[in-house]
Amino acid sequence: MIASVRGPVVDVALDHVVIDCGGVGYQVLVTPSTAGSVRRGVESTLLTTMIVREDSMTLYGFTEPDARSLFTLLQTVTGVGPRLAMATLAVLEPDALRQALAGGDTKALMTVPGIGKRVAERLVVELRDKVDRPHTESGGAAGVSGFTIRDQVTEALVGLGFAEAQAEKAVIAVLAENPDADSATVLRAGLASLGKTK
Template identity: 60%
Template structure:
């Protein structure tokens, strides 16, 4: 397993970053909050895991080893793959996820796109005894600087939300609502706010 990568950040997208390691640019898929903590041209370190499939090798990156372990743990549940696991830690911060699993909080778990009541119950049954409820919930990462016009950001963020499992129409409505309140919001901030809004509406 590739446990971590460190190097200058060459590119930052809405769902991945490219980190140069030994002269090679590695595409690392990550959550909006992790990507918001990166800066182009600045050396960064990410905890990582490599998911191997017959037709692909996909590298996932995390702000710390704690997020990575939860990403891997969630995938031990039947029917949950890397995409849904990444959506899980994108919508719910690690401590929020642990608390929901430990408390059997199905409502919170159903904020995750693609997770209905039965899936939430399965998460609780299979993971409740593997996590401990935290004492506090940490504050999220700061937003990255704004980039591009509102139209371009809107299209990119809607596409990222659809990639996380939300349907197009609710994604568009959530992004438009955030832009109406904060027209100059950075793409990463726009994505996190829309995720929060979609989570509450589920």
């Protein structure tokens, strides 16, 4: 089992990064916010979970133990595989996900592509007693200020190859329309406005 990888970042994409570990490049699937937290040529460490299938071995990476724990926990629910678990963490930050599960907020869970009403209800029933409600009671950004999100997402876009001025302009425009958006939502919208996603 590969529990973590550390080394210089060779490549960064929206859904994965490649990290050089002793001359071997490991492709690690990540959320957009995690991809935005690393930079090409800079040494980084990612906590990982390795999923082994008959025809593949896939690494999923996280910057925090909490996110990795939630990734594993989500997959204990019937119908939730690693890709859907990853999509959930891409849409909902760990605190927001814990809040939705503990509070029975199926509508929040249904904002994740691939999660319908039945799966959302199953997630709540099976996991509400297995997660701790986060201390923050704020919505959207889970207690992170708009200024912090602006800086974080701007840095993420710069890490993906955009000019800083261009990235900051896109982020400001997104936050002006949706000031309560979390970092993952702002990153996706910023990439869309810059022509990198549909």
